[in-house]
Every structure is written in C-alpha cells, then in structure tokens.
Amino acid sequence: MGSPSAGVVLCFSHTMATLRPGGPKLVFLVGFMGAGKTSVARALGQKLGWSFEDLDDRIEAREGQPIHRIFETSGESGFRQAETAALRELLAETRPQPYVVALGGGAFAQAQNVDMIEQAAVPVIFLDGPPEELFQRCEAEQGKRPLQSDLDRFRDLYQQRRPAYLRAAHRVDTAGKDVDEVAMEVASCLGLL
Numbered sequence: 001m002g003s004p005s006a007g008v009v010l011c012f013s014h015t016m017a018t019l020r021p022g023g024p025k026l027v028f029l030v031g032f033m034g035a036g037k038t039s040v041a042r043a044l045g046q047k048l049g050w051s052f053e054d055l056d057d058r059i060e061a062r063e064g065q066p067i068h069r070i071f072e073t074s075g076e077s078g079f080r081q082a083e084t085a086a087l088r089e090l091l092a093e094t095r096p097q098p099y100v101v102a103l104g105g106g107a108f109a110q111a112q113n114v115d116m117i118e119q120a121a122v123p124v125i126f127l128d129g130p131p132e133e134l135f136q137r138c139e140a141e142q143g144k145r146p147l148q149s150d151l152d153r154f155r156d157l158y159q160q161r162r163p164a165y166l167r168a169a170h171r172v173d174t175a176g177k178d179v180d181e182v183a184m185e186v187a188s189c190l191g192l193l
C-alpha cells in the first residue's frame with residue numbers, strides 16, 4: 001500500500017453487524033489478492049490487543065504443505081475443499097480472547113463458506129482496491145500465488161468475485177493507503193475506535 005492519505009476515516013456499511021457486547025469476538029477480513037488482508041489483520045490485532053490468524057496458514061498446517069503445492073497436487077478444487085474444512089474448524093472453536101482472521105482471496109467467493117460465516121453472524125470487512133494496484137502489490141511481494149497470472153486475467157477474476165465480496169457488511173477502500181490507516185478504518189467500521 002502507498003503512503004498515508006488524508007486522515008479521513010471512510011467505511012461503507014450496509015448492515016449494523018457489529019460486535020455484540022460480551023459475545024464471542026471474531027472478525028473476518030476478505031478481499032482479493034493483494035488487498036493487504038494479512039498485514040491489516042496483524043496491525044488490527046496489535047492495535048486492539050486481539051490475536052490474529054491467516055486462514056491460509058491454518059490450511060498449510062492442516063495439509064502439511066504450502067498452498068502452491070496443494071494446488072499442484074490437488075488442483076484448485078482440492079484447495080477449496082481444504083479451505084472450507086479449515087474454515088469450518090475455525091468456526092467451531094471457542095476462544096477466550098477476541099481475534100481477527102484474514103481469509104484467502106477466494107474464500108468469500110465460495111457460497112458454502114459465505115453461508116457458514118453468515119450463520120455464525122461474524123462481522124466481515126471487505127478490503128477493496130483497484131485491481132491494478134492490487135496486482136502491483138502482489139508483484140512487489142513476489143509471493144507464490146497460484147492464481148496470480150497476467151494483469152488481464154487478474155482483473156477479470158477480481159470483477160468476477162467482486163459481487164461476492166460486496167456481501168460483506170462493510171467495505172474499506174485501501175487505494176493509496178498504508179496498512180495502519182486501513183486498520184484504523186476497519187476498527188472504526190466495527191465501532192472500536
């Protein structure tokens with residue numbers, strides 16, 4: 001993400017899905033590759049004194065292999081099964097401390113995952129941004145993302161998934177912002193500032 005822009009907190013919300021006082025505290029960050037979900041989850045966790053998790057890390061631990069290897073050995077469908085199983089496991093856990101979880105870019109585009117998340121009434125924040133900027137961030141990270149190809153295909157997949165991401169209760173625009181600024185906006189969306 002770029003340097004901080006104006007100190008205005010903008011959050012687009014279409015429901016009042018905020019945290020219930022005294023209830024279980026869990027928040028999901030969703031969005032396309034390069035949106036900064038993992039970095040923002042970490043920053044938000046530090047800011048609020050919450051723990052954080054990346055669902056992809058849980059998938060790798062459960063499967064005993066890195067994401068790119070799961071794609072190589074089991075294809076995308078095998079990865080999606082592993083992803084749904086990891087999400088189901090996470091949602092079945094009870095923890096004493098609140099936590100924030102970054103989901104992989106395709107997780108919230110799978111109907112059964114959305115159903116599980118909505119049934120659990122977990123607040124979801126969509127980290128959005130122009131696909132060109134998201135692509136540049138992925139290029140800069142040089143991570144092993146099996147579904148990151150050329151810009152045209154990246155943009156097409158983003159457009160295809162965006163309606164699913166928009167089912168999230170809140171949307172935060174990350175364009176030109178740094179991680180801390182986005183984390184502040186997420187905290188504001190959730191009424192935690």
Ligand code: S3P
Pocket residue numbers: 031032033034037038056067103104105106107144145146147
């Ligand atoms: C994926 C995004 C990745 C990872 C996997 C599939 C996707 O996570 O879950 O490579 O389908 O967009 P990030 O969004 O953290 O890169």
